[in-house]
Structure formats: structure tokens, C-alpha cells
Amino acid sequence: MNQEPTAQEPILRIDGLSKSFGPVRAVDNVSLDIQRNEFFALLGPSGCGKTTLLRMLAGFETPGSGRILLDGTDIAPLSPEKRPLNLMFQSYALFPHMTIRKNLSYGLEMERLAKTEINHRVDEIMAVTDLTPFAERKPEQLSGGQKQRVALARSLIKRPKVLLLDEPLGALDKKLRERMQLELKRLQHEVGITFIIVTHDQEEALVMADRMAILKDGRLLQCGAPEEIYEHPADRFVANFIGVMNFISGVVTPNGSFEADGLSVPMPGAAAGPATLAIRPESIAVSMNGGGIAGSLVDAAYHGLDRVLHVKIAACETPLQVRVPAHTSADLGIGSPIHLGIDPDRCRLFPD
Amino acid sequence: MSFQASRPNLLAAPAVAWLLVFMVLPCLLILSYAFFERGTWGGVVYDFTLENFQRVVDPLYAKIFLNSARIAGLVTLIAILIAYPAAYAINRAPKHRQAMLLFFAVLPFWSNYLIRTYAWIVLLNREGLLNNLLRMAGYDGEPLSLLYSEGAVIVGLVYNYLPFVILAIYSTLSRLNPELMEASRDLGGGPVSTFLRVTLPLTMSGVAAGGVFVFVLSIGNFVTPALLGGGRFQMIGNVVYDQFLTANDWPFGAALGMVLIATMIILLFLQGRATAHASGERAGAPS
Structure with missing residues (x-):
């Protein structure tokens, strides 16, 4: 039984x-x-x-x-x-x-x-x-x-x-x-x-x-x-189909790090070779005091509770979508320099 | 403003004028003869009388009229019973094949009515195709007298008007949302229940349109009864024909014609009401 x-x-x-x-x-x-x-x-x-x-x-x-x-x-x-x-x-x-x-x-x-x-x-x-x-x-x-x-x-x-x-x-x-x-x-x-x-x-x-x-x-x-x-x-x-996702093309180095132009994310254990990094807009942090990935604000869409920033960075053709609480980003003007932080734990890696 | 409002009327004017001058007026003229007396040598004498209508209800003519109605009814019934499955099958065929199937269904229409009817004489006479086939199949009795009978008239009329009924039923079937039939099946209805409770009620307007069409054309028909029924067989259409062309009694022919037209108008009215009642059913069609 x-x-x-x-x-x-x-x-x-x-x-x-x-x-x-x-x-x-x-x-x-x-x-x-x-x-x-x-x-x-x-x-x-x-x-x-x-x-x-x-x-x-x-x-x-x-x-x-x-x-x-x-x-x-x-x-x-x-x-x-x-x-x-x-x-x-x-x-x-x-x-x-x-x-x-x-x-x-x-x-x-x-x-x-x-x-x-x-x-x-x-x-x-x-x-x-x-x-x-x-x-x-x-x-x-x-x-x-x-x-x-x-x-x-x-x-x-x-x-x-x-x-x-x-x-x-x-x-x-x-x-x-x-x-x-x-x-x-x-x-x-x-x-x-x-x-x-x-x-x-x-x-x-x-x-x-x-x-x-x-x-x-x-x-x-x-x-x-x-x-x-x-x-x-x-x-x-x-x-891509579920929710909004940012994709960044790059390479995983033999020592387990995802590298793209001006961007490096530690990915321990990942197989070396060309790969795409996927990250949700809410998983990218904006750091106001410099540091992290440098980019510039292309566009910003106000959604009431939060704001979706479109940030152009060197590593990626299409601007990244970044979701931040509306009140923390009110003074950002279009074109202003911005710095982004990516949490490796919240990234997905897809080998190409 | 008034120009805008009157424009549709203006566009319809030629058709309306044509109908008035060439359809309504001659009909009214002929029908008005029904209220006058016939001349001794034919023609019309303009003395008002209702005598013609008294003759219409004479048992002799009433019997022919009722017999014609019975035959037309049978023709209608048979035509619907043949046309419905045909229309259903055409509607179920793959979309790209439907146009071709419809084309074949109406193909007989494109040949001459007389030729089509004579073809039945060839098929049905004592030395005709059907009797020959029977003999080949081993039948060695007297050849069957299929021609010059009520049955031959019914076959001829059904054959001639069948395409109308197929088209009328097909047009309602093709507009029916197929998900309605699927919903019935899904809710536990077998094919028969689904047909009787969903498909048929929702296509009755097409059945009625086709049926009225066949009935009206059959009851007044005089060519098919004359050719396939032989001389002895009379339908009301033959009587009207005889009054105008043989007996030279135009007033009485007009009175008979009036009864036919009245029957037709009543049937068309009833069919129109049935269609209007069913118009809500269009809501079930896919948008």
C-alpha cells in the first residue's frame, strides 16, 4: 500500500x-x-x-x-x-x-x-x-x-x-x-x-x-x-513573455564573470561563452552617489506609485528599464547622468 | 438638408418608376377585370359584378385550388427535406469548396426551364431511361406509366425549385455561429438534440423563406403540370391560363389570379413576421 x-x-x-x-x-x-x-x-x-x-x-x-x-x-x-x-x-x-x-x-x-x-x-x-x-x-x-x-x-x-x-x-x-x-x-x-x-x-x-x-x-x-x-x-x-525583462548580451569569462561593455557581474559556476543576462526592471537599483554602471536617462514614465526610467548604458543597444519608487526620482531630468547597481542574485543567465 | 434626406429616394426612383409602370399598373388593370362582366365574344364589358368571385368558390374550382395547394405543399415539403441536408453538407464542407458546391447546386437554373422539364419527359416516359434501366435490372412486366401523373408533376416542380431552397437554407446556416452547436454538444446534447433544439430553430427563417418561395411558385405554375401532367391534369395555374387564352373569359381568370396573389401576399407576410421574430437570433453570429 x-x-x-x-x-x-x-x-x-x-x-x-x-x-x-x-x-x-x-x-x-x-x-x-x-x-x-x-x-x-x-x-x-x-x-x-x-x-x-x-x-x-x-x-x-x-x-x-x-x-x-x-x-x-x-x-x-x-x-x-x-x-x-x-x-x-x-x-x-x-x-x-x-x-x-x-x-x-x-x-x-x-x-x-x-x-x-x-x-x-x-x-x-x-x-x-x-x-x-x-x-x-x-x-x-x-x-x-x-x-x-x-x-x-x-x-x-x-x-x-x-x-x-x-x-x-x-x-x-x-x-x-x-x-x-x-x-x-x-x-x-x-x-x-x-x-x-x-x-x-x-x-x-x-x-x-x-x-x-x-x-x-x-x-x-x-x-x-x-x-x-x-x-x-x-x-x-x-x-520576455512574462512581465518586463531587460536583456544584455555579453560573455561569461572562464573565471565565472559576466562581462559586457563597462559592466561586470559575478556569475559563479556559469559556463564560459557568449550569454545573455536577463534582469527585471525592479531588480536594478539606482545609486545617486556614483559608482556602479554609468548611464544616462533617456526617458521616464510616471505610473503613480512608481516611475519607469529608461537608461542608456554602453553595454546595451536598447535602454534598460528601471523601476523605482516615484518619490525618489522626481528631480531627475532627461539626459542627466545616472548610475545603476545590479544584484547578481536576481539576474538570470541564458547561454546563447 | 432636404437634399441629403431625399437623395436615397432619388436613387431608388428609376426602379420604383419601372415597378409602377410595368408591374403594378398592368397587374391592377388585369385584376380590375375581375369586377366586370365578360363580353359574349371575349373581351370585357365594363358592368360591375361580383359574379366572378362567386364562381371562384364554386366547388369545381375550389377543388382544383385546394388540390393545387396540396401539390404545392407536398412539393415544398419534399424540397425542404432534400435541400436541408444538402445545404447542411455544403456548409460543413471546407470553406474553399463551398462556392464550387453552391455553383453545382444552382447549375440547373442556367438552362432553359422548358428544356429542363422536357428532360424529365425523356427520363420518365414508357420508353424512357428509367423504364429501360428497370428492364436492364431484370424487370420484365409492363413498362411503368411514370409520366403524365401527379407524381411526375411533383418531381418536376421539386427539381425546378430545389436550388432556391438550398440557397435560402445555406444562407442562414452559414451565418450561424458554429460555437452554438458546439455549446449544445458540450452541455450534453447529442447530435439529434443539438439539431432539433439549436440548429433547426435558428435556421427556420431560411426554411420559411425557401418554403414560401417554392409554394408560391408551385401553386401558380402551369408549364410543368401541362407538360408532365398531361392534358387531363389541372392545377389552378392551368385554369387561369385557360381562361385567358382558351376560354377568353378574362374577368374570371383575373378573379382566380386575385386569389392566387392574395395567397402569396398572406404567405409572404407570415414569412416576413417569422424572419423579423428570428432577427434577434443573428446576435449569436460571430462579430
Whole structure:
């Protein structure tokens, strides 16, 4: 009996999944474990294969190869209506000829549940999602945010093992989107259902996800918690895609030091050879009293809480972005000389 | 300001004038004959009467009218049953192939109506292709009399109007957001439930448009019944034709025509209402 307890077993195991459209490998040998009650984000630029992956999970695309294990059973051969998971469509796909109540009850009617049970569950989900006043309206009479809640409720009412969400907030304006990010997270916590969300918005993924996977050209680049991916990106692409990153090209010397024009950062243990140093804007310090790397201020953008300075240094073609508290840099004029300090512990090194 | 407002009207003026002079006026003229008496040697005597309408409801003509409606109804039903799967298949085909498939669907339209109808005579007569094929398949009884029957008329009408119905249904299907069907499947609906509860209701406006079109054109048709139905078979269109060209009873022909036009207007009105009701369903289409 040295089996792991069931709580540790992933609810969904994606095992070597691939899918080609003609010569294009849309999804290329992706393997992922998604834990029970996790809020998981599939993140990547458009065309990275994240939507194809989601559609394979929902059953609308047939995998070229690989398995999809839901609670240990391979659901890849099942048609969409037989899979105990639901998809919330990007377009919401509300039935325009049905009232909101009818839209919500549709999935339960397909399960042939008793009428009283259906009514009870529709009333319940409408209360949770604040949709009760709109029960008898048609979708066209609702705002974008309300439609989004109907789409969510229509999927949740089925009590799926996993809920798939395809760019669920894409159609909403910025303010509403930020509110709905937290709302979705709260709701996911309340209903205790595993959420897998597809998004191209890295900020959205960082805010909402417990863990996330970064995809590019159909391949999985990295999977982990947001902090882990932000702090320890696996490669240059991930480093650039998540948050803002400065890149400096240079060489690692045999004695373990990264060298570029006017710049030297100790990197003990790094392999010698050409490499790129990556550092976040908030990991660069400005020293007012001289010392460190010399540069000049090219531009400064005020963001309220902080200020992003664009500093030109000799080692780097594009100015470095440096994030500093707004009040410490108010008197810096464009063109003024500036000195930067880089903390080696907060740098990442990518061999070229 | 008034120039801006009146410009669209000005642009439509030639078409409106054309319709008025060459469509509405002649129609009104003919229809007005319905209220007058016929002359002894044909022509119209301008004495007001409602007698023509009394003859329309005469059991003899009412029966022909109802029979025509029945045949037109059957034609409509069969055409929809054939056209819907065809339109569905075309809509499911890869995008680049759809234009070609539609082209083939409407191809018969580009040949002459009479030639198309005569082709059916060649196919259906006692020495025709179908009977020959049957004989080759081993059938050695009397050749089947397929031609000059109600069945032949129905086949001919369905054949002629099918492309309209395919186009009408295809146009609503192609505007339907495919994610709606996927959503139904995702929510647990099998292919049949999805079709009956989502696809069909959302494409009824196309079915209605195509159906009304076929029904109206079929009920008034006189060429196909004359050629494929033989001389004995009469639809209301043949009766109207006979009144004008054989019996020289223009007023009665006009009264019959009026009933046909009224039927058409009522059907178009009902179809228009159905389409307006369904217009909210466009909201489901991808933007």
C-alpha cells in the first residue's frame, strides 16, 4: 500500500498530446498534470496551440496522438457530450432563441433530470451569479458582463469535474476585466471545481492562476506557479513573455564573470561563452552617489506609485528599464547622468 | 438638408418608376377585370359584378385550388427535406469548396426551364431511361406509366425549385455561429438534440423563406403540370391560363389570379413576421 493518497493524484493528466493541421504541428507532444481544485492557466501568444489544446480537452478536436486522463480514465475517445467537463466559449455561445432560464436549464435537460431538480438548480446558480432578475430575458437584452456570467453559470450548473474557459474575459473592458479576474477566482474557490483557463494576457494569468503553463509553437516551454515562472523563467522567450525583462548580451569569462561593455557581474559556476543576462526592471537599483554602471536617462514614465526610467548604458543597444519608487526620482531630468547597481542574485543567465 | 434626406429616394426612383409602370399598373388593370362582366365574344364589358368571385368558390374550382395547394405543399415539403441536408453538407464542407458546391447546386437554373422539364419527359416516359434501366435490372412486366401523373408533376416542380431552397437554407446556416452547436454538444446534447433544439430553430427563417418561395411558385405554375401532367391534369395555374387564352373569359381568370396573389401576399407576410421574430437570433453570429 505505498500508493500516494488520492488527493495528490492529478484530476487531469495530459499525456504526450499532439495535433497537426496539415504540415503545422498545432500541439506538439504536450504533457501536463493538473491538480484537483487548481486554477490553471494556459498562456501563450496567439497561434501557440493553447486553444487547440483546450478544444482537444473539450472533445472538439481529435488528438493526433496522446492521452487525456480524467481521474485516471482516458476520455480522448469520448464525444464532447459524454465528457464530464465543460467549456465556456470565448463568444459565450448563448442560445439566442432561448431565455436565460432556458439557456441555464439546457444542460440539465440533456441529462434528463427531474423538472423540480432542474428548477431548483437553475434558481440556485442564478442566485450565486446574480442573474435572478434576468431569468426571462433573451441574451441580446444583456450587457457583455451579464452574458459572461450566464455563460459561466451555464457551464457550472453541470457541476463538471473540470471547467475549461477560453479567453473568458477577452470581450470585457479593462475595469470590468480586472474585477472579473478576482470574481472568477472567488467563484472557483466557492464551487470547488478545477478551472483551466486559456489566455494570451500574461498579467491575467499571473493574477488568477495557481499554476500556469507557457506554450509556444505548440510546445510546452515551462509549467509552474506564477512566482516561479516570473522569478526563474526557463528560457529567453518565457523571460520576455512574462512581465518586463531587460536583456544584455555579453560573455561569461572562464573565471565565472559576466562581462559586457563597462559592466561586470559575478556569475559563479556559469559556463564560459557568449550569454545573455536577463534582469527585471525592479531588480536594478539606482545609486545617486556614483559608482556602479554609468548611464544616462533617456526617458521616464510616471505610473503613480512608481516611475519607469529608461537608461542608456554602453553595454546595451536598447535602454534598460528601471523601476523605482516615484518619490525618489522626481528631480531627475532627461539626459542627466545616472548610475545603476545590479544584484547578481536576481539576474538570470541564458547561454546563447 | 432636404437634399441629403431625399437623395436615397432619388436613387431608388428609376426602379420604383419601372415597378409602377410595368408591374403594378398592368397587374391592377388585369385584376380590375375581375369586377366586370365578360363580353359574349371575349373581351370585357365594363358592368360591375361580383359574379366572378362567386364562381371562384364554386366547388369545381375550389377543388382544383385546394388540390393545387396540396401539390404545392407536398412539393415544398419534399424540397425542404432534400435541400436541408444538402445545404447542411455544403456548409460543413471546407470553406474553399463551398462556392464550387453552391455553383453545382444552382447549375440547373442556367438552362432553359422548358428544356429542363422536357428532360424529365425523356427520363420518365414508357420508353424512357428509367423504364429501360428497370428492364436492364431484370424487370420484365409492363413498362411503368411514370409520366403524365401527379407524381411526375411533383418531381418536376421539386427539381425546378430545389436550388432556391438550398440557397435560402445555406444562407442562414452559414451565418450561424458554429460555437452554438458546439455549446449544445458540450452541455450534453447529442447530435439529434443539438439539431432539433439549436440548429433547426435558428435556421427556420431560411426554411420559411425557401418554403414560401417554392409554394408560391408551385401553386401558380402551369408549364410543368401541362407538360408532365398531361392534358387531363389541372392545377389552378392551368385554369387561369385557360381562361385567358382558351376560354377568353378574362374577368374570371383575373378573379382566380386575385386569389392566387392574395395567397402569396398572406404567405409572404407570415414569412416576413417569422424572419423579423428570428432577427434577434443573428446576435449569436460571430462579430
